[in-house]
Amino acid sequence: MVGEGTLRIQPDPAQLAQAAADFIAAQARAKPNLSILVATGNTPMPTYIELARRAEAGAVDFTRVTAVQLDEYLGVSDADPRSLWGWMRRSFVEPLGITRTVRLENPEQFKVALAELGGLDLAILGLGPNGHLGFNEPPSQPDAPTRTLTLTPASLASNAAYWGKLDVPTGAITAGMDVILAARACLLLVSGTHKRDILRAALEGPETPAVPASFLRRTALTVIADEAAWG
């Protein structure tokens, strides 16, 4: 099980977003040049909207933050609506007024860029329905590096919900488990009844490559989940 104070249950997605925004804003106040690994996906979107609202109101300043890309499909152009780089820019980078970014295009460049940054202060993560983090598909060892891979049927199915009639690309690149687990803090956001079993497995089951998110218990982890996800 995760440590005391690590798991915060919120009544609904709106309050999850408030709590997550509080957490991220507090980190940015403590260290204005925070480096943040940024998940896309549905779960963090209300949080990002709330952060943008606070930035616009002058309550918090993200202009010195560096936003680092977590994952991407292979073979999609910037103009492609499925580009996760585009999704990160539209939902996080631009609305928060962030000017510094690290794009994930190839494992070697990414490693160098992270080293120049001095590592990650915070990883904002969603939970894949199969326990993946980014696109670290099961099985992923804790030292799995940044790499390209073929998506599992489970991820193709869950990602299909994002793109309407467009196919989900089958190839992807992901920040490695090694990168995520080295972050100085991890924030896992989990919403909805469909995540209930995998969240229990991640927090209460064995640490196993079959549930990559289970290795997050080795980090300075905060989980913010809604009641639907925790049950």
Ligand code: GLP
């Ligand atoms: C996707 C992405 C992850 C995301 C996760 C959960 O496949 N690769 O970066 O965090 O699955 O997504 P959602 O928040 O939409 O459930």
